[in-house]
Amino acid sequence: MKVVKLNQNRDFQRAYRKGKFAAHPLLVTYAVKNRMGENRIGITASKKVGNAVKRNRARRVIAAAWNTLQLQKLKKGYDIVLVARAKTPLAKSTTIAPVLEKHLQKLGLMEHDQKRDAVDDPAVPEISV
């Protein structure tokens, strides 16, 4: 599945200002609706993460975690921004993938799934589109 990338600074700024977010020491996820009918994803690593090698690794690890998830259930029409933090380049993609999945659920981007909903944490509220 091909993912459209976010590449304009104003789109990132819109996500930071108007979007919902979920935070974790390894990852921060922002999401905001767009009107394009498809998802766009942007991955960033600021200078706080480290030098160029560390920033590149942080982006790659996050991208690998994204690819390991089964995202057919993802709702359409969102801009999603994934921000790396200082410890991200030290982690493995297998430890980031559950964090990312939990963030997506918290932000209400997963389609309604009866089995998971019955088992999983009911404290995470479902947000209607």
Added chain:
RNA sequence: CGAGCAGGCGGAACAGCAGCGUGUACAGCGCCGAAAGGCCGUGCAUGAGGAAAGUCCGGGCUUCACAGGGCAAGGAUAGCUGCUAACGGCAGCCGGAGGCGACUCUAGGGAAAGUGCAACAGAAAGAAACCGCCGUCUUACUAGGCGGCAAGGAUGGAACGGCGAGGUAAGAGCUCACCAGCGUAUAGGAGACUAUGCGGCUAUGUAAACCCUAUCCGAAGCAACACCGCAACGAGGCACCAAUCCGCUUGCCCGGCGGGCCUCACCUAGGUGGCUUGAGCCUUUUGGCGACAAAAGGCCUAGAAAGAUUGCUGUUUGAAACAGAACUCGGCUUACACGCCUGGUCGCUGA
């Protein structure tokens, strides 16, 4: 065997699954588009460094300026000879400093062109005289005046060459030997410079203080620059105040909405080129102490644009260092786990 010195090389490897950039071939003729073409799929090939880093120097390239020469200003460099496209880089050598040595370090022109500064201390920081030494005069008899001197003391980072002998009232390059410094001649050397002789007999340090001398330097940088180019703005031409005309709304009608048209120039968003064959890399031979040069043969080796060799697992041997091309090349500087190679030196021991 131990200690120490100098130089160089490499910079984890392999396998499985999944995935990325570029190039190329093929296919569905699937999707988008007026077209050119693009997107999706598969196969093959290929895909970061010794520092890619810092951006400290010097080139290529591009645009602008000057198109001849000189001067000024500003900046950089500073022993000599060479290497190089060039350099503030490199090689060899000279002088100085350090080390028993292998070897290391060295911004190393000019202080009699001029100016400034040298705190405190000290008499004095450059044409010196506080204590002092000597001679002489006065004298209240332990002080003072005049003259000579710069050896000794004291201060300092530094005190008008060092040291010894002669000499003298006391002294002093006043005289002499040696040494250091300056000038000059000869010899050697490509030169820096070295060696020897002779001469006069002496003017501290600081130029990474101002400065002087010699040499070099036009400015900006690939977000440069070139080309294409919705909209908007500008110029010209043609229409003329018409809605019975034109465009859109699925082909036609009704209805609705909108409306001067064409050309040129400039050019925004954006796109394309610049973009990788180059003072290129590898091997061998020759010349040179060396930096390097020449010849022959062979090779093509990243070119992205949110930005590409990665994620997970396993084995070796373990949890691998510093770290990611962004137009490009030569250097410099800085960071770096681990593994290895070569050549000298010193000490001890054995043959």
Added chain:
RNA sequence: CGGGGUGUAGCGCAGUUUGGUAGCGUGCUUGGUUCGGGACCAAGAGGCCGCGGGUUCAAGUCCCGCCACUCCGA
């Protein structure tokens, strides 16, 4: 890619131009004053001047190389 600034006591800043004693405010400590506290008065402590070399008799200051933070332009 190009250009600039800052780093000094716990904190905020002078001093660097023209090299010789590191200082100001605030905070801290001790003492005084007050029934006690604040304010006030007096005394005092606290600095490898971001790091490493060099020039110099002597470096916070001059020169070179690094590090960190920060600003500006294309």
